[in-house]
Every structure is written in C-alpha cells, then in structure tokens.
Amino acid sequence: MSEPAIAVEQLGRTFTDRRHEIVALRDVSFQVGAGEIVGLLGSNGAGKTTLTKILATLLLPTTGTARIFGHDVTRDLREVRRMTGVVLGGDRGLYAKLGGRDNLRFFAMLAGVGRRGLGAKLDAALEQVGLVGAADRAVETYSKGMRQRLHIAIGMIAEPRVLLLDEPTVGLDPVEAERLRAAVAALRDTGVSVLLTSHYLLDIERLASRVIILADGTLAADLPVEEFARQAGYTATVTVRGTGSPPDGGAVSSPDIAVGSVEVTEGAWTLQLHVRDWSVGSFGLLEQALAHVSVLDVSIEPVRLEDVYSHVAARLANGSQVGGPR
Numbered sequence: 001m002s003e004p005a006i007a008v009e010q011l012g013r014t015f016t017d018r019r020h021e022i023v024a025l026r027d028v029s030f031q032v033g034a035g036e037i038v039g040l041l042g043s044n045g046a047g048k049t050t051l052t053k054i055l056a057t058l059l060l061p062t063t064g065t066a067r068i069f070g071h072d073v074t075r076d077l078r079e080v081r082r083m084t085g086v087v088l089g090g091d092r093g094l095y096a097k098l099g100g101r102d103n104l105r106f107f108a109m110l111a112g113v114g115r116r117g118l119g120a121k122l123d124a125a126l127e128q129v130g131l132v133g134a135a136d137r138a139v140e141t142y143s144k145g146m147r148q149r150l151h152i153a154i155g156m157i158a159e160p161r162v163l164l165l166d167e168p169t170v171g172l173d174p175v176e177a178e179r180l181r182a183a184v185a186a187l188r189d190t191g192v193s194v195l196l197t198s199h200y201l202l203d204i205e206r207l208a209s210r211v212i213i214l215a216d217g218t219l220a221a222d223l224p225v226e227e228f229a230r231q232a233g234y235t236a237t238v239t240v241r242g243t244g245s246p247p248d249g250g251a252v253s254s255p256d257i258a259v260g261s262v263e264v265t266e267g268a269w270t271l272q273l274h275v276r277d278w279s280v281g282s283f284g285l286l287e288q289a290l291a292h293v294s295v296l297d298v299s300i301e302p303v304r305l306e307d308v309y310s311h312v313a314a315r316l317a318n319g320s321q322v323g324g325p326r
C-alpha cells in the first residue's frame, strides 16, 4: 500500500498554563490518503489548531508521532516543510502595495522555489485560484475572498503534496466562498491531499470525502461524509403547509418517518416530518395522512451537514459514541 499523506499515531499535546495542565490533544490517530480531502471538525477549543500546527511543524507534540508521506514532523523538518503547504485562517502577511503576482513571487522565493521556470509557476498558481486578471493590481484593492485565494496560491507555490487549510471561507460572501471551494477542488484534482478545518459545513459537504471530529482533544469520530450525514438519523425534512384542520401527525409516524413538529397559527398549519428512508410505504402513509386536509404546498429539503453536526455535538456532549475511529 502506498504511504499515507498524513499518518498520525497516538498524538498528544499538553500545554502548561501557569500551574494548570491543559490537554489539547490526547491519543489522536488517523490517516489521510493521497489525493483525499478530509474535513476536521470540532467545537471551539477541541484541538484543531493544535493538530494543524503540529502537522505544519510549528508546534511539537508531547507524545505520539505524525508523519507526512512517511517523514516525521519532529525529525524531518526540511522534507515535511517541502511537502506541506499551510494556509492558516485570517488575512495577514500580504504586502498591500504589491500586486498579487509580486506577493506570490516574494513568498515563492522565501519557500525556496528556484528562479528557473518561476514565471510559469506563478502563472499556473494564479490561474488555479482564478486571479490571473487581477495579478498586477495592488493587493490592497483585493476583496477578502481574492486575498484568501492568494493565500492559497502562496500555500501551493512550492508544489506541496499536502495542504493544511484552516477556515478558508471564513468571512467570505457566498460567491467568493464558492470560488474558493472551486480552487480547493481543483487542487484535489491534481492529487494534493487536504486537511480542511472549517466551521462551515458547506465546505465539508462540497469538498471532503471523510470527516474527523475532535472533541476535548480526542478523536471522537472518523467517518466517510455519507456516513456522517446519516448521523442525524434522517435523510430529508418534508415540510407541508396547509389551511383548516391539521393532519394527524401521529398517523404518519413509522420506522421511516418521524414527526418533527406541528405548528398551528390562525387557521394555517405547518407539519415537519423527518424522513429516515424513502419507501413505497412512507409515500403511502403521507398520502393517507394528507388525503383529507387542505394542503397549500409541500417542500422536501435534504438534511444539511449543519443539522447533522448539531446532533453529533449534542451526542458527544452527552458522552455518547459517534461512528468509531477507523
């Protein structure tokens, strides 16, 4: 089997803050395959940044090991840094008066990218993140999203095989966020592996094939995205609105359908149903329950990862297991 892009084994990190010990990571083990995008989720303080910094060689682990394509992050710094691009959140470090291309050239040279063929590499990176048209404009005229895409180009200019991306779409409007996701997807398509930390589940939904969840520094789950999506216990929400008397929600209840809520206000009602699985039986029950009421409209919305994460976070807070680590 080929070497995993990221291999983390029983990784731990403890901080000592005055006389208190803070365990930021405890016994964390997982792998990311070559060309895979894995989403890293967890509430504030769960240990995501600590993990990312250890992988980026910016922080030492207290216990355990982490390897990038077989290279140890504490011993093989040069190889790990050559193979790993890091884009930490926030808009910092760009030279506002310089153009995007000049910023990129500067960081490329800092990263040790040779002068030979540099122009073509800059062009390719700018093209990949959709900044060719703005390459010679001062960065101070860039939107937040353009700056964030420039950060990604900087993270990629030394052609790393692994990219650590922390909150890439934070603060971006939906159009810019979508452009940024497209840039990350394009990188994945060239075989780059990505560990993507995001509080925006849309990023995870669009890009990742697997999800890792940290809770209080431990690995609480390591699941394919589809399995993560099933953790809410339902696959879609059906909302039915009508007038007059509401339907009998209980009549629709079945192993496949659960009643989320029934609200009645001034002669109108809204029934929300959570559908675990669509079957002929569930359609039949719905039809029967709605046959004798006046329906205005019906909408079906697939479950959003945001809703799933709320369920998962609540279960983790209760100490329950969520799809075990692999």
Ligand SMILES: Nc1ncnc2c1ncn2[C@@H]1O[C@H](COP(=O)(O)OP(=O)(O)OP(=O)(O)O)[C@@H](O)[C@H]1O
Residues within 6 Å of the ligand: 015, 016, 017, 022, 023, 024, 042, 043, 044, 045, 046, 047, 048, 049, 050, 051
């Ligand atoms: N330099 C430090 N000194 C002391 N404690 C720290 C230090 N860095 C992190 N911690 C603690 O380690 C724990 C994990 O922090 P970390 O920043 O990794 O979490 P996170 O999941 O990235 O959170 P967020 O989503 O808020 O960025 C927290 O309790 C934090 O307070």
